[in-house]
Amino acid sequence: METIRVPVAIVGAGPVGLVLGHLLDAAGVEAVVLERRSRAYVEQRVRAGVIEYGIANFLAEIGVGERLRAKGLVHHGIELRFEGRSHRVPLSELSGGHPITVYGQTELVKDLNRLRLEADRPLLFETEVEAIEGLGQDRPVVVATGPEGPVRVEADWVVGADGAHGVAARCVPEGVFSVASRTYPYAWLGILAEAPPATEELIYCRHERGFALYSMRSPTISRLYLGVDPSESLENWSDDRIWSELNARLATAEMPTIEEGPVVERSITAMRSIVRALLCYRRLVLAGDAVHIVPPTGAKGMNLALAYVRRLAPALAAEVLEGDGRLLDAYSDACLRRIWRAEEFSTYMTQMLHPHPSDDFENGVQLARLRQAVSVRSATETLARNYVDLSSIDLADG
Ligand code: FAD
Ligand code: DHB
Numbered sequence: 363m364e365t366i367r368v369p370v371a372i373v374g375a376g377p378v379g380l381v382l383g384h385l386l387d388a389a390g391v392e393a394v395v396l397e398r399r400s401r402a403y404v405e406q407r408v409r410a411g412v413i414e415y416g417i418a419n420f421l422a423e424i425g426v427g428e429r430l431r432a433k434g435l436v437h438h439g440i441e442l443r444f445e446g447r448s449h450r451v452p453l454s455e456l457s458g459g460h461p462i463t464v465y466g467q468t469e470l471v472k473d474l475n476r477l478r479l480e481a482d483r484p485l486l487f488e489t490e491v492e493a494i495e496g497l498g499q500d501r502p503v504v505v506a507t508g509p510e511g512p513v514r515v516e517a518d519w520v521v522g523a524d525g526a527h528g529v530a531a532r533c534v535p536e537g538v539f540s541v542a543s544r545t546y547p548y549a550w551l552g553i554l555a556e557a558p559p560a561t562e563e564l565i566y567c568r569h570e571r572g573f574a575l576y577s578m579r580s581p582t583i584s585r586l587y588l589g590v591d592p593s594e595s596l597e598n599w600s601d602d603r604i605w606s607e608l609n610a611r612l613a614t615a616e617m618p619t620i621e622e623g624p625v626v627e628r629s630i631t632a633m634r635s636i637v638r639a640l641l642c643y644r645r646l647v648l649a650g651d652a653v654h655i656v657p658p659t660g661a662k663g664m665n666l667a668l669a670y671v672r673r674l675a676p677a678l679a680a681e682v683l684e685g686d687g688r689l690l691d692a693y694s695d696a697c698l699r700r701i702w703r704a705e706e707f708s709t710y711m712t713q714m715l716h717p718h719p720s721d722d723f724e725n726g727v728q729l730a731r732l733r734q735a736v737s738v739r740s741a742t743e744t745l746a747r748n749y750v751d752l753s754s755i756d757l758a759d760g
Contacts, residue, residue, distance in 0.1 A: 363512045366484075368394045369682045371504045371517035373491045373530050375404055377467060378650030378667045379523035380474035380485075384424055385675030387483055391682050394515060395483075396506055398490035401475060408554055408627050410467040411577050411585055412564070412661035415460040415751045417668050426473040434465035435578065440749065442715075442736055443567040444729065448614055449736035450563070456746035457754060464564070466579050467664060489513055494520050494533040497644050518645065519678060525651040531638065534646065539638040544709075546633040546657060548573065548716045549592040553604060557584045557623025566659070566715055568732060569611040573659075573716045576612060576620070584621065589716050592632045601625050633657040633712065635705055641694040649674060654701045660711035660749065666704040669753060670697040700752070707748045 370386055372379045375397035386393045397404060413421070413434070421427055438454040438461050454461050478485050489508035496502050497520075504515040522530020531539070550573075559578035567574040573589030588607055590599075605622050612620055636655040641648050650667035673696065677689035714731045718724040734741045747754045 363514055364508070364510070366394055366513070366515045367517075368392050368484075368515060369518045370394075370521060370678060371396065371515045371519070372521045372523055373494075373504065374522070374524035374528060374650075374652070375399075375471075375475070375485060375487070376523060376525055376650060377410075377470055377474065377664050378671055379521070380471065380478060381424070381668055382521060382523060382649065382671050382675060383478060383483065383485070384474065385672070386678060387478075387481065388424070389675055389679035389683075391675075391679050393483075394517075395478070395485045396489045396491055396504065396513070396515070397485070397487050399487065401487050404487075405468055405472050405475065407471075408466065408468060408552070408585075408629070410661065410664040411464050411579065412665075413463045413465050413470075414665040414669075415457075415462060416753055417665050417751075418463045418465075420668065420672065421470070426470065426477060429469060429473055430463065430465050433469065433580070434463040435580075436461045436463055437563050439563050441561070441563055441565040442732060443565050443612070443614065444569070444715075444732050446614060448565075448616065451736070451742055451746055451749075453746045453750050456743045457750040460750050460754070462750055464578060466585075486513070491524070491529050494522075494530060494646060497533060497646055500645075502645050518682060520646050521674075521678075522646060522648045522652045523650050526636075526655055528652050530646060531648055531652055534643045538643055539640050542635075542637045542639065544635040545592075546635075546712060546716070547592065547719060548589050548657075548712070549594060549630050549632045550575075550587045550658060551590045551594065551596070551599060551604070551630050552585065552587045552628065553625045554579065554627040555584045555586065555623045555625050556582065557621045558582055559584045560617060560620045565612065566711075567612055568715045568717060568728065570717060571607070571611050574608060574611040575659075584623070586620075590630065591719070594630060596628060596630055599628070604628075631658065633659075635709065637698070637701055637705060639698070641697055642690065647674065647678070647690075647693070653697075654705070656704050656708040657712040658708075659715055660704075660708040662704040662708050662752065666701065666752070670700055673697070703752055707752065 370393040565576040575587040
């Protein structure tokens with residue numbers, strides 16, 4: 363059995379675990395990152411696409427800005443499409459000139475992996491964490507299995523950055539975290555297609571047949587989503603059916619058809635919201651999708667997590683290097699305020715853009731909200747500023 367002794371063990375090499383590992387490294391705190399999948403798998407797992415203005419700057423500051431600046435697509439607006447008409451939301455104009463960047467999570471994970479491996483810092487792929495033992499004691503033990511057999515990590519602190527289906531949150535005794543959650547009667551069928559994007563900016567579309575989102579990854583790759591029933595299965599969706607449904611929902615007089623091409627990836631993601639009411643339990647800290655899930659409309663999940671992981675690194679460093687736990691004590695409350703803001707915005711976007719299958723009252727309210735969002739300047743501005751950078755709006759009490 364391989365035994366590793368290290369101040370911090372990070373479970374999960376998603377964007378959150380990798381960014382935290384990098385920040386700890388810069389603060390002089392050693393960490394090991396354990397990831398159950400292979401490097402190739404995590405670098406191809408298609409997910410987020412939109413990076414907030416402040417987060418793009420933060421990523422550049424920590425040394426992963428080069429490809430993001432060279433290959434990321436800078437967008438100054440999005441389109442809201444409903445009742446057959448297009449309405450542009452001029453994001454930059456309404457948010458101090460700031461744009462968003464469209465850059466795939468796959469690319470960001472590649473950049474972060476490279477940064478860690480080139481610095482010769484431990485990143486163990488194909489190493490599945492099965493349990494975290496002795497959480498109440500001074501040195502919890504992470505029990506895992508790697509390609510060469512059992513691995514045991516004795517750490518002062520364990521960070522669960524292991525996503526929505528991870529093991530870390532499950533190691534906390536029942537009843538410690540209260541969990542607030544909501545499920546929505548929608549899911550997203552997402553595809554990646556070898557087709558040049560038909561538009562320059564993202565289109566969020568509400569159509570009577572359902573939601574659609576037109577996004578992209580590069581000048582030759584489109585990323586498209588269809589709102590579907592959560593019980594839908596991919597087998598029911600041939601390429602022809604996907605394209606014809608996308609066309610039926612997205613078509614307008616100015617854009618009668620969309621560019622089609624081979625579908626190279628497809629998946630269905632159910633929509634839900636989850637918030638665990640505490641981020642720290644003894645010597646375990648949770649971060650990212652392990653703590654909160656936001657519905658994807660509004661593109662906040664990864665942005666939210668990266669925004670507060672910046673606070674976690676100095677808090678852990680103060681604790682590990684100086685035995686000062688004050689920052690860590692304040693960490694949960696500060697993060698939770700931001701998490702709820704992201705939930706509010708994501709819920710607002712989700713409920714405004716997905717026609718309800720049977721509730722006409724809900725549908726009437728949705729259209730009223732959409733009309734307001736595109737015609738009342740203060741409403742458009744709030745949407746734009748929240749979309750570009752959630753932290754650009756200061757709330758009265760912090
Ligand atoms: P993950 O990325 O899930 O990483 C967790 C890692 O832990 C994984 O690599 C997993 O393999 C590993 N792991 C799990 N269990 C174990 C174990 N037992 N042992 C070891 N390793 C383990 N967010 C945005 O900000 N902008 C967007 O545009 C956006 N679009 C999205 C679109 C879709 C369709 C979806 C589904 C999500 C989107 N998100 C978006 C959300 C974003 O993808 C997530 O918030 C983000 O991936 C969370 O990062 P994470 O590091 O917390 O978790
Ligand atoms: C993408 C994902 C989102 O959740 C969103 O709101 C916008 C774009 C994307 O994958 O490109």
